[in-house]
Amino acid sequence: MKVKDILEKKGNRVITVEKGSSVLDAMSIFSANRVGSLLVVDKANNILGIIGGRDVLMAVVNQLEEIKTLTVDKIMTTDLIVGTPDDYVNDIMNIMTENRIRHIPIMEGKDLKGLVSIGDVVKSQLKETHVENKYLKDYIADKYPG
Secondary structure (H helix, E strand, O other): OEHHHHHHHHOOOOOEEEOOOEHHHHHHHHHHHOOOEEEEEOOOOOEEEEEEHHHHHHHHHHOHHHOOOOEHHHOOEOOOOOEOOOOEHHHHHHHHHHHOOOEEEEEEOOEEEEEEEHHHHHHHHHHHHHHHHHHHHHHHHHHOOO
16 A cells, blocks of 8 residues: 555645744644644745644743744754655555654655655554455455355
8 A cells, every 4th residue: 555545535635834833823723623743834835844742742841931932943843754655655654663753744746745644554554454354354265165
């Protein structure tokens, strides 16, 4: 299974936040959209980084005094790991595990195609395993009836 198969089912909607937005505004966007990460963009919609719940938590712990005025560009991750629609889901899962990340933007050239979460990856793997299991059971039942 490839990443594009996940995106076909999930869609390509990605929630973003502008780099000058406050961390508190970002928290509201997280909550309103029930997402675990936001891509940080500039006014021209160029991707500059990503901010996740862990980034916000660390900002609260380490910069509590400034949290009301702190902007997302001060706490975002800028060294992005990205995938492509043609990447295999197993490869994306390995990258996420090795790098301890939960979200990967999916790019095709300079075009954003979507965002894949670890939940999306696990869900796709479970479905693939379920289908494979069903085919094996059907094969065995046909091969060795009754």
